[in-house]
Amino acid sequence: MDKTPSFSLRIPEGDGVAHKVCDHCGFVAYENPKIVVGSVVRHEGRVLLCRRAIEPRRGFWTIPAGYMELNETPEEGARREAREEAGADLAIERLLAVYSVPRISQVQLIFRAALADPRIEAGVESLEVRLFEWHEIPWNDLAFPSVHWALNHDREAEDGAPPVPFGNPAGDVGDRMPDGRMLATDEF
Amino acid sequence: MDKTPSFSLRIPEGDGVAHKVCDHCGFVAYENPKIVVGSVVRHEGRVLLCRRAIEPRRGFWTIPAGYMELNETPEEGARREAREEAGADLAIERLLAVYSVPRISQVQLIFRAALADPRIEAGVESLEVRLFEWHEIPWNDLAFPSVHWALNHDREAEDGAPPVPFGNPAGDVGDRMPDGRMLATDEF
Numbered sequence: 470m471d472k473t474p475s476f477s478l479r480i481p482e483g484d485g486v487a488h489k490v491c492d493h494c495g496f497v498a499y500e501n502p503k504i505v506v507g508s509v510v511r512h513e514g515r516v517l518l519c520r521r522a523i524e525p526r527r528g529f530w531t532i533p534a535g536y537m538e539l540n541e542t543p544e545e546g547a548r549r550e551a552r553e554e555a556g557a558d559l560a561i562e563r564l565l566a567v568y569s570v571p572r573i574s575q576v577q578l579i580f581r582a583a584l585a586d587p588r589i590e591a592g593v594e595s596l597e598v599r600l601f602e603w604h605e606i607p608w609n610d611l612a613f614p615s616v617h618w619a620l621n622h623d624r625e626a627e628d629g630a631p632p633v634p635f636g637n638p639a640g641d642v643g644d645r646m647p648d649g650r651m652l653a654t655d656e657f
Numbered sequence: 658m659d660k661t662p663s664f665s666l667r668i669p670e671g672d673g674v675a676h677k678v679c680d681h682c683g684f685v686a687y688e689n690p691k692i693v694v695g696s697v698v699r700h701e702g703r704v705l706l707c708r709r710a711i712e713p714r715r716g717f718w719t720i721p722a723g724y725m726e727l728n729e730t731p732e733e734g735a736r737r738e739a740r741e742e743a744g745a746d747l748a749i750e751r752l753l754a755v756y757s758v759p760r761i762s763q764v765q766l767i768f769r770a771a772l773a774d775p776r777i778e779a780g781v782e783s784l785e786v787r788l789f790e791w792h793e794i795p796w797n798d799l800a801f802p803s804v805h806w807a808l809n810h811d812r813e814a815e816d817g818a819p820p821v822p823f824g825n826p827a828g829d830v831g832d833r834m835p836d837g838r839m840l841a842t843d844e845f
Contacts, residue, residue: 472660472682493681494660502692502725504764537690539762542830543755564755564822567731567766574727576692576766578755633820634752642730 502574506546507534509623512584515600525654529612555598556590566635570643613656690762694734695722696770697811703788710784713842717800743786744778754823758831801844
C-alpha cells in the first residue's frame with residue numbers, strides 16, 4: 470500500500486447523482502440506507518434493556534438492536550444482536566414496527582420477542598443489562614427516539630392494538646427525543 | 658488518478674470478519690444488506706406491472722420496485738420507483754409485506770397502493786407498462802419469486818386477510834421460481 474484513502478464527491482459516469490469517488494483509482498463508494506434489526510424483549514411482564522458501553526449515547530439505555538449483516542434474515546439478525554449485547558436467547562413473536570430515520574438513512578425493523586431462557590448477561594457493547602417493570606423504565610436516559618417509540622408501541626400491543634406494524638409517530642422523523650431535545654447522532 | 662480499483666478480502670484491524678480492502682490505500686469497502694422498496698399498485702381492480710428493459714431478467718414482468726436511496730423514507734422510495742419505472746403517481750395504502758432474500762442480502766418492503774392518477778407511461782428501465790386483470794397476469798413471465806409472493810399476498814389482502822404484513826412463504830428464501838426453476842440472479 471503506497472497511498473492513504475482519499476475520496477471526492479463527484480458524479481460518476483452514467484450516474485445522475487454525486488457519490489464518493491476515490492482520487493487514486495476511481496472506485497465509487499456507493500452508500501445505501503442501512504437496516505437496523507432489534508427487539509422489544511419481554512420476560513414475566515418486564516422488558517429487557519441494555520446500557521450502552523459504546524458511542525453514540527454511551528451510558529444510555531437501549532433495546533438490543535444493531536446493523537443487519539450480510540446473508541442473514543431480519544429475525545436472525547435480531548436474535549444475533551440480543552445474543553451479542555445481552556447474552557439473551559430470544560423467541561421472536563412478530564414484527565412490531567418499521568421505523569425510518571431519513572436523516573441518517575436508516576430503516577429499523579423492530580420485533581416483539583420473549584426470553585427463551587431467563588439468563589441474560591452484558592456483552593462487550595453493554596455496561597449492564599436489566600429487566601425493568603414498566604414504571605421503572607429510565608425514560609430520561611433512553612438512547613434514541615426510536616427506543617421510546619418501540620417501548621410505547623409494544624405497550625400498545627400488550628393492551629390489544631391489532632398486530633399491524635407501527636411506523637414513526639405521525640410527522641416524526643426521529644430528530645428529537647420526546648422531551649424536545651435535538652439528537653443529531655447516529656442510532657445503534 | 659494513477660491506479661485502477663483493486664480490492665482483496667482481508668480482516669481489517671479491529672474487525673473480526675473479512676471485508677474488501679483496497680490494495681492501494683487500505684480503504685475498507687464495507688457491504689451491508691440492501692433495502693428494496695416497491696408496491697403492488699391497483700387501479701379499478703387491475704394491477705400495474707412493468708416489463709423490464711434492464712438486467713437481471715430483462716423482458717420479464719415486475720411490480721415497480723428498486724433500491725431505496727439515502728435520506729428518503731421507504732414510502733418516498735416506493736413512490737419514486739413507480740414514478741421512474743411506470744410514470745405513475747401512487748397513493749400508498751399500507752405496508753403489505755416484508756420479505757428477505759438472504760442469498761443476495763436483500764430486505765424488501767412492499768406496499769399496497771392505488772394509482773392517484775390513471776396515467777401511466779414506461780420509463781427508461783421499462784419496455785412497457787400495463788394494467789392486468791388478475792386472470793391476465795403473465796405468471797410464467799414474472800421476473801422474481803417475490804413478485805409472485807407480492808401479487809398473491811395482495812390478492813389475499815383483497816380477500817380480507819388481516820392487515821398484518823406478510824413475510825416469505827414458509828421456508829422459502831427466494832432461490833426458486835414457484836414452478837421450481839432455480840433463480841440465481843440479483844432482484845430489482
